Amino acid sequence: xxxxxxxxxxxxxxxxxxxxxxxxxxxxxxxxxxxxxxxxxxxxxxxxxxxxxxxxxxxxxxxxxxxxxxxxxxxxxxxxxxxxxxxxxxxxxxxxxxxxxxxxxxxxxxxxxxxxxxxxxxxxxxxxxxxxxxxxxxxxxxxxxxxxxxxxxxxxxxxxxxxxxxxxxxxxxxxxxxxxxxxxxxxxxxxxxxxxxxxxxxxxxxxxxxxxxxxxxxxxxxxxxxxxxxxxxxxxxxxxxxxxxxxxxxxxxxxxxxxxxxxxxxxxxxxxxxxxxxxxxxxxxxxxxxxxxxxxxxxxxxxxxxxxxxxxxxxxxxxxxxxxxxxxxxxxxxxxxxxxxxxxxxxxxxxxxxxxxxxxxxxxxxxxxxxxxxxxxxxxxxxxxxxxxxxxxxxxxxxxxxxxxxxxxxxxxxxxxxxxxxxxxxxxxxxxxxxxxxxxxxxxxxxxxxxxxxxxxxxxxxxxxxxxxxxxxxxxxxxxxxxxxxxxxxxxxxxxxxxxxxxxxxxxxxxxxxxxxxxxxxxxxxxxxxxxxxxxxxxxxxxxxxxxxxxxxxxxxxxxx
RNA sequence: UGUCCGAUGGUGUAAUUGGCAACACGUCUGCCUCUGGAGCAGAAGAGUCUAGGUUCGAUUCCUAGUCGGACAACCA
Numbered sequence: 317x318x319x320x321x322x323x324x325x326x327x328x329x330x331x332x333x334x335x336x337x338x339x340x341x342x343x344x345x346x347x348x349x350x351x352x353x354x355x356x357x358x359x360x361x362x363x364x365x366x367x368x369x370x371x372x373x374x375x376x377x378x379x380x381x382x383x384x385x386x387x388x389x390x391x392x393x394x395x396x397x398x399x400x401x402x403x404x405x406x407x408x409x410x411x412x413x414x415x416x417x418x419x420x421x422x423x424x425x426x427x428x429x430x431x432x433x434x435x436x437x438x439x440x441x442x443x444x445x446x447x448x449x450x451x452x453x454x455x456x457x458x459x460x461x462x463x464x465x466x467x468x469x470x471x472x473x474x475x476x477x478x479x480x481x482x483x484x485x486x487x488x489x490x491x492x493x494x495x496x497x498x499x500x501x502x503x504x505x506x507x508x509x510x511x512x513x514x515x516x517x518x519x520x521x522x523x524x525x526x527x528x529x530x531x532x533x534x535x536x537x538x539x540x541x542x543x544x545x546x547x548x549x550x551x552x553x554x555x556x557x558x559x560x561x562x563x564x565x566x567x568x569x570x571x572x573x574x575x576x577x578x579x580x581x582x583x584x585x586x587x588x589x590x591x592x593x594x595x596x597x598x599x600x601x602x603x604x605x606x607x608x609x610x611x612x613x614x615x616x617x618x619x620x621x622x623x624x625x626x627x628x629x630x631x632x633x634x635x636x637x638x639x640x641x642x643x644x645x646x647x648x649x650x651x652x653x654x655x656x657x658x659x660x661x662x663x664x665x666x667x668x669x670x671x672x673x674x675x676x677x678x679x680x681x682x683x684x685x686x687x688x689x690x691x692x693x694x695x696x697x698x699x700x701x702x703x704x705x706x707x708x709x710x711x712x713x714x715x716x717x718x719x720x721x722x723x724x725x726x727x728x729x730x731x732x733x734x735x736x737x738x739x740x741x742x743x744x745x746x747x748x749x750x751x752x753x754x755x756x757x758x759x760x761x762x763x764x765x766x767x768x769x770x771x772x773x774x775x776x777x778x779x780x781x782x783x784x785x786x787x788x789x790x791x792x793x794x795x796x797x798x799x800x801x802x803x804x805x806x807x808x809x810x811x812x813x814x815x816x817x818x819x820x821x822x823x824x825x826x827x828x829x830x831x832x833x834x835x836x837x838x839x840x841x842x843x844x845x846x847x848x849x850x851x852x853x854x855x856x857x858x859x860x861x862x863x864x865x866x867x868x869x870x871x872x873x874x875x876x877x
Numbered sequence: 878u879g880u881c882c883g884a885u886g887g888u889g890u891a892a893u894u895g896g897c898a899a900c901a902c903g904u905c906u907g908c909c910u911c912u913g914g915a916g917c918a919g920a921a922g923a924g925u926c927u928a929g930g931u932u933c934g935a936u937u938c939c940u941a942g943u944c945g946g947a948c949a950a951c952c953a
Contacts, residue, residue: 555882
């Protein structure tokens with residue numbers, strides 16, 4: 317896979333705490349110089365920017381230490397999982413620029429093995445079949461501060477347990493009738509050690525194993541052992557699994573298999589959005605957004621549709637770093653990353669979102685001049701293009717003020733302004749609608765000696781405006797986005813409210829814009845900078861007849877702080 | 878009330894493992910500019926949660942406390 321210009325290999329940069337652990341293990345020869353990580357999603361939802369952090373971390377570490385990274389689906393719950401999700405996850409990881417080669421695994425690949433592991437536990441007297449209901453189990457589990465009570469089925473004989481467990485597998489019991497539990501310690505201060513359930517009965521067909529199984533391992537019984545089976549050296553996961561680690565260690569120990577080292581890091585939180593799968597799903601289901609890939613969503617597919625690039629996301633992941641303390645990253649940083657990337661690579665183009673007609677009184681009626689415009693001042697090799705210029709133009713409504721006050725450097729009566737890549741023009745008069753008083757058009761004169769590139773063109777004027785020729789401009793649908801939520805932390809809702817109450821009603825604004833004709837051939841996901849406005853990406857809905865652009869980010873955040 | 882984890886400018890991450898805190902974003906100022914973008918130059922902003930202890934010396938080690946987070950799905 318193509319190595320991109322992600323700046324994740326800055327020499328001399330200090331190591332994060334995970335790299336430190338890895339290098340320590342490398343020095344001590346712990347895994348015979350191997351570094352092997354994995355990204356282990358459950359296929360029950362779409363990936364979001366938080367997952368991107370984990371993906372970049374895991375695959376980044378694999379790459380950095382010349383190791384390997386697996387993609388493994390932890391598909392232990394058939395009622396919530398679906399191939400739709402595995403496909404989207406694969407697409408997103410690939411799009412982010414990572415390659416798991418031939419190591420696409422599934423916890424369901426290990427079901428038989430996991431069943432054997434359960435048998436080992438039973439034979440050792442470390443697991444038992446329990447007939448209590450879900451409610452009873454939950455009642456006897458105790459609380460974090462109060463010990464639980466032992467199940468009356470806790471002391472069944474090994475033979476009875478083996479027998480019962482095989483009948484569970486054979487489908488002789490209905491859902492919920494029995495579970496297999498690890499036999500550890502009902503009074504452990506760690507709730508996860510109070511005889512946790514390791515197998516439950518679910519008569520639902522699985523997206524990969526079909527109806528082969530009607531008992532499924534719990535995540536906690538599958539995850540650690542799957543890592544072990546895959547000989548993962550460093551199992552990197554988020555903080556909430558820290559409390560599970562003692563149980564994973566116990567299992568590995570009792571079963572007697574290879575022990576990966578689990579390292580937990582703090583998950584990503586982004587301001588002005590929500591990150592939980594459940595909430596994102598609600599936004600989709602309740603139609604607050606158009607779908608998982610709505611450009612306002614923090615999902616990978618949403619960001620992709622919005623116009624984010626894999627490079628920008630990887631740089632973002634690299635910039636935020638990784639540590640154990642809770643964090644909330646300012647969404648401005650994400651925006652900074654995409655601006656930085658697009659500034660270097662997006663071609664500049666002119667487009668007007670709120671048109672105001674300009675008539676150049678001294679410009680020949682039918683003349684069309686082809687103006688040469690630089691495609692990207694940051695990158696001369698991007699070349700130049702021609703932009704038609706004629707007597708009637710559109711400029712941005714807000715670039716004209718009849719009675720300017722203060723530091724207004726744009727067009728106003730009697731004042732001069734530069735039209736980007738074209739001429740300097742002077743405002744002569746304003747024509748208004750006699751009834752509404754609205755400005756209908758602005759009459760100007762142009763100075764023929766000031767054409768861009770001509771010797772006389774260096775005269776200084778304070779402002780430079782973008783423009784488009786009325787009769788050449790292409791109409792386009794422009795979708796402007798604002799933050800999905802009005803508050804920094806929608807999760808932290810006040811009494812009686814939920815995050816839904818903080819949805820920004822103005823997060824989507826659709827406009828008809830006029831764009832220079834050079835954009836005629838754009839394809840979905842093409843990136844452009846509309847000069848002085850922002851970066852835009854062609855939407856999937858765009859066709860040759862109906863261009864549709866998404867605003868990725870404006871050039872500079874003008875939002876009051 | 879228990880166990881585990883964490884605490885460094887506004888935000889995030891560092892500090893060569895004990896030698897008086899750095900980088901990025903943001904903010905501010907100036908320069909430059911045919912994008913009020915970008916770029917360039919500079920500045921402000923934390924004495925590292927608190928109190929003790931060890932030490933010549935502590936952001937780094939120890940103790941206690943404070944605050945924040947995680948944990949009581951047959952979810953992951």
